[in-house]
Each structure stands twice: as structure tokens, then as C-alpha cells.
Amino acid sequence: MLYAILCYDNEDVVGSWSKEEDDAVIGKLSVVTEKLAQAGRLGPVFRLLPTTAATTVRKGREALVLDGPFAETKEQLLGVYIVDCEGLEEAVETAQELARASGTNGCYELRPLSLFMPGAVAGS
Template sequence: MLYAILCYNDEKAVAAWSKPYHDQVMQQLTVVQDKLARQGRLGPVARLLPTTAATTLRKGRENMVIDGPFAETKEQLLGFFIVDFASLDAALAFAKELADANPGTGSYEVRPVAELQEHRLAQERKPAA
């Protein structure tokens, strides 16, 4: 079963991390992620820019463009992993490993994927590290 692991946290708190702590957490997450990649269970991974960079199109009789995320929430969607596991328990175990690598506030939503389409971008993109 494919799952999307949606990463939520208070983006202001994440932005307030010291550089050493930020680097430490990223390194810990990379270890967890790499292990999964070696098992062939890791699909696309994305880290999103802060919600201040977001724009929302609200559908209606007349579409409305709004600056910011679709809703003001206490925790924001900061990124996601697409992973392949045999069971929900296994996916939750992975989420637990992520939580240990990145302790404190926040949540990981484990959401089963109904359909995954894989398309290739025409242009090679430099990742924004």
C-alpha cells in the first residue's frame, strides 16, 4: 500500500530553530529516509516553502485569488513523503522514526494513496536546498 506521510508543524517554530539544531534534525531525518530508500520503499519527497509564499485560488462562481495558504491553521503542511508499506502499522512505525528524528511539536498524518501518477518534468530541476 502506498501512503503519503504528510508533515505538519508550526512553521514559525521551525524557522526559529538555530542553525546547528536545524542541521542536526535534517541529518537525523536523512538517516531515516535513506534507510527507506535503500529498501526501495521511498517515492517522491517534497519540502515546501513557508505558507507566506503560498497563493490560493478559491473556486466559486467567480474564482478568487488569495494571498497565503488555503486556511490559517496552527500547524502547517511543510512537506510530504510517499512511501510503500505492507500495513498501516509499518507506515506508523516509519512515522514514529521520523518523530524520533524530529522531536517536539508537530504531527505526521499517514494518508493512504488512492492513485499515484508518475510524470517526468521536461526540465531537470535544481533542488532548492
């Protein structure tokens, strides 16, 4: 089953990391992601820009365009991993591995996917 591992943290704190600190965290996480990739379990991974760059379109008779994220929360959605897992057990283990590797605070939300379209954008 495919799981989305959604990363939440305080974006003020994460955003204040220096490039070196950020590279260090990414480096530690890549140990886990490389292992997942080698096992053929890793799908797309992406990181989101701060919520200040977000726009919300509220559905309705006339779709309303609002500035900012959908919800004001103490911790913000900062990034997503798509991982193939046997089941919840393995998804939890994977998230725990990521948590240990990152060494930062915040939390992971695990959401099984019901539809997955890998798409074809190259990214930059």
C-alpha cells in the same frame, strides 16, 4: 500501498532554526529516509516554503485567487514524504521512526494515496 506522510509543525518555530540546527534535523531524518530508499520504499520527498508564500485558488464560477494558505491553523503543513507501506501498521511505524529521529514537535498525518503520478520534473 502508497502513503503520504504529511508533516505538520509550528512554522514560526521551525523557521527560526539556524542552518546548523536545520542540517542536524535533516541529518537525523536522513538515517530513516536512506533506509527506506534502500528498501525501495521511498518516493518523492518535498518541503514547502512558509505559508506566507502560499496562494489559494478557490474554485467557483470564477476561480478566486486569495493570498495565504487554504486554512489558518496552529500548525502548518511543512513537507511531505511518499512512502510505500504494507498497510497502516507499517505506515504508523515509519512515521514513528521519523518522529523519534526528528526529535521535534508537531505531528504527522498519514494519508493513503489513490493516484500517484511520479512526474518528471528535475527540481533544483
